[in-house]
Amino acid sequence: MTGLSRRRILGSLAAGSVALAAPSIVRAGAGSARVVIVGGGFGGATAARYLKLRAPQLRVTLIEPARRFYTCPFSNLYLAGLRSWESIGHGYDGLRGAGVELVHAQAEDVDTRLRTVRLSTGQTLGWDRLVLSPGVDMRWNALEGYDEAASLLAPHAWKAGPQTQLLRRQMEAMEQGGTFVMVIPENPFRCPPGPYERAAMLAHYFSRHNPRAKILLLDAKDNFSKKGLFQQGWKALYGDMIEWVGLTDDGQVTRVDAKALEVQTAFGQVHKASVLNVIPPQKAGFIAERAGVVDASGWVPVKAESFETQRVAGIYALGDATIAAPMPKSAFVANTQAKLAAAAIVAELTGRVPPVASYANTCYSLLAPGYGISVAGVYRAEQGGIAEVPGSGGVSPANADAAFRAAEAAYGESWYAAICADIWGR
Amino acid sequence: MRAEKAGLRIFKRFLMAFSQLFVRSFIALVGMGLFLAGPARAADLSDDSASILAGNCVNCHGPSGRSLSAIPTIRGVNEEQLRVRLMAFREGRDAGVTVMTRLMKGYDADQIAALAKWFAKDRAP
Ligand SMILES: Cc1cc2nc3c(=O)[nH]c(=O)nc-3n(C[C@H](O)[C@H](O)[C@H](O)COP(=O)(O)OP(=O)(O)OC[C@H]3O[C@@H](n4cnc5c(N)ncnc54)[C@H](O)[C@@H]3O)c2cc1C
Numbered sequence: 068m069t070g071l072s073r074r075r076i077l078g079s080l081a082a083g084s085v086a087l088a089a090p091s092i093v094r095a096g097a098g099s100a101r102v103v104i105v106g107g108g109f110g111g112a113t114a115a116r117y118l119k120l121r122a123p124q125l126r127v128t129l130i131e132p133a134r135r136f137y138t139c140p141f142s143n144l145y146l147a148g149l150r151s152w153e154s155i156g157h158g159y160d161g162l163r164g165a166g167v168e169l170v171h172a173q174a175e176d177v178d179t180r181l182r183t184v185r186l187s188t189g190q191t192l193g194w195d196r197l198v199l200s201p202g203v204d205m206r207w208n209a210l211e212g213y214d215e216a217a218s219l220l221a222p223h224a225w226k227a228g229p230q231t232q233l234l235r236r237q238m239e240a241m242e243q244g245g246t247f248v249m250v251i252p253e254n255p256f257r258c259p260p261g262p263y264e265r266a267a268m269l270a271h272y273f274s275r276h277n278p279r280a281k282i283l284l285l286d287a288k289d290n291f292s293k294k295g296l297f298q299q300g301w302k303a304l305y306g307d308m309i310e311w312v313g314l315t316d317d318g319q320v321t322r323v324d325a326k327a328l329e330v331q332t333a334f335g336q337v338h339k340a341s342v343l344n345v346i347p348p349q350k351a352g353f354i355a356e357r358a359g360v361v362d363a364s365g366w367v368p369v370k371a372e373s374f375e376t377q378r379v380a381g382i383y384a385l386g387d388a389t390i391a392a393p394m395p396k397s398a399f400v401a402n403t404q405a406k407l408a409a410a411a412i413v414a415e416l417t418g419r420v421p422p423v424a425s426y427a428n429t430c431y432s433l434l435a436p437g438y439g440i441s442v443a444g445v446y447r448a449e450q451g452g453i454a455e456v457p458g459s460g461g462v463s464p465a466n467a468d469a470a471f472r473a474a475e476a477a478y479g480e481s482w483y484a485a486i487c488a489d490i491w492g493r
Numbered sequence: 494m495r496a497e498k499a500g501l502r503i504f505k506r507f508l509m510a511f512s513q514l515f516v517r518s519f520i521a522l523v524g525m526g527l528f529l530a531g532p533a534r535a536a537d538l539s540d541d542s543a544s545i546l547a548g549n550c551v552n553c554h555g556p557s558g559r560s561l562s563a564i565p566t567i568r569g570v571n572e573e574q575l576r577v578r579l580m581a582f583r584e585g586r587d588a589g590v591t592v593m594t595r596l597m598k599g600y601d602a603d604q605i606a607a608l609a610k611w612f613a614k615d616r617a618p
Binding site: 117399402403406407410414419420421422423424425426427429441443444445446455456458459460461463470471474475477478480481482484485486488489492 | 539541545546549560561591595600604
């Protein structure tokens with residue numbers, strides 16, 4: 068196909084009006100191929116939207132149990148009292164309007180030979196291409212004593228939903244001058260700056276409602292995302308309310324007693340909490356394992372130029388479930404991976420040249436109203452994997468002035484509005 | 494035969510050095526705010542590839558680059574103005590910029606030209 072006619076077709080695809088006259092989609096079935104997507108979060112819902120945008124007569128089915136998706140991004144602001152619960156919820160009418168078929172069910176198993184996926188409703192769907200963006204599952208009991216039952220006493224609140232609301236209720240009920248203990252895992256895990264933003268948002272809440280409260284962070288690492296900026300901000304905004312203990316200072320928790328609200332560290336120190344928030348080690352959502360696309364690490368290896376899984380042809384994986392370092396497990400990244408995968412799938416189905424991969428990230432963290440910081444990066448596919456473009460990215464400058472921090476707080480909010488509109492809105 | 498190949502190699506090297514010099518001085522020129530060198534070529538990037546680059550921008554700048562908030566709209570901005578601005582971010586010469594300098598360092602002059610061309614047009618996504 069010549070560049071010119073390719074452009075012409077793309078133009079008409081973008082306009083969303085003219086049907087796609089592409090040979091291999093015709094080959095794949097009665098006029099159109101079917102792409103099934105598991106997970107209506109940041110990766111999956113983006114993929115659904117952009118597949119439809121690029122190839123309107125492709126059949127796109129999105130499987131997601133929830134009728135309303137509550138985002139982890141800004142759930143820390145909900146804990147702080149800066150956002151209402153409903154303001155971080157998004158429905159699927161926008162995607163329906165864009166022509167995406169929604170099935171509110173859980174995907175339970177994948178047959179890679181027959182190319183089907185079995186749902187909790189008993190229904191079985193066939194697919195020509197399968198996209199998995201199931202996010203993370205907790206590794207129950209990887210941390211001794213921390214299983215699903217324990218999470219009802221000591222919430223992780225690392226998937227936005229009832230866990231987040233439970234944690235907020237516990238914060239409200241915490242005794243005056245009590246200690247909030249947060250247990251933080253090693254890499255890799257969902258949202259590397261998330262625990263430290265949460266600490267600041269808790270401090271914002273406590274400084275108004277429980278000013279003698281302490282926040283103790285027990286970390287299995289010595290380094291974390293935006294560390295210098297967080298420590299500077301915590302101190303400036305909240306004095307000594309937040310104490311961070313890293314691996315070297317015996318911060319690694321090895322046992323949890325959720326009933327007693329106690330944790331024990333590697334060297335045997337016991338910490339008693341008034342409220343206990345345990346962020347446990349994680350792995351790819353279970354459906355990835357069912358599909359046979361995970362490796363021994365529990366995460367999904369993917370091809371850097373398309374996000375097709377390395378293990379099974381025709382199955383793509385996105386977002387937190389994948390091994391995509393140096394990209395972090397962030398919503399921003401999941402969104403850009405999904406756009407690339409959607410383009411790669413359409414190119415493949417229509418026999419066109421695939422696009423050159425490019426991915427980006429900007430993670431804003433809010434430390435207080437009007438005080439934001441960010442980390443950014445631009446990434447590309449290189450032989451053998453994903454690499455950050457040399458010289459790109461990095462964190463906000465240390466010691467920036469108040470106007471700079473205020474601008475980044477405002478941009479963080481703008482980012483949230485923009486990405487949610489890009490995915491669920493319109 | 495061999496001499497011919499060696500000659501070709503030297504010629505190619507010369508061409509490469511020359512074109513690198515050209516690119517460098519072009520960037521420097523733009524950097525000085527002189528746009529005498531004219532627009533960079535966005536031609537060798539396919540529309541598909543340009544759309545992927547653009548996809549990285551819209552989850553802050555709004556769907557299709559039409560902002561809903563404090564972040565500027567980039568859809569429909571004059572192509573040359575946008576290109577020069579993005580190049581200035583890349584060179585880090587824009588005071589008070591928060592994240593754009595860090596991001597634009599991730600793209601080369603051709604990619605930036607393709608982005609400017611993409612957003613100048615009135616289209617989705
Ligand atoms: C506290 C916190 C704050 C964060 N803040 C930010 C931030 O500011 N910026 C940022 O970029 N990122 C942030 N993140 C990270 C962000 O939430 C994730 O990176 C992002 O959600 C990843 O997208 P995903 O598609 O991989 O997974 P998700 O968005 O979690 O979506 C997965 C979806 O798949 C569904 N699912 C799973 N299994 C199945 C199945 N078998 N069948 C059907 N459906 C299934 C789930 O119901 C879920 O809806 C934050 C995370 C946390 C925890």
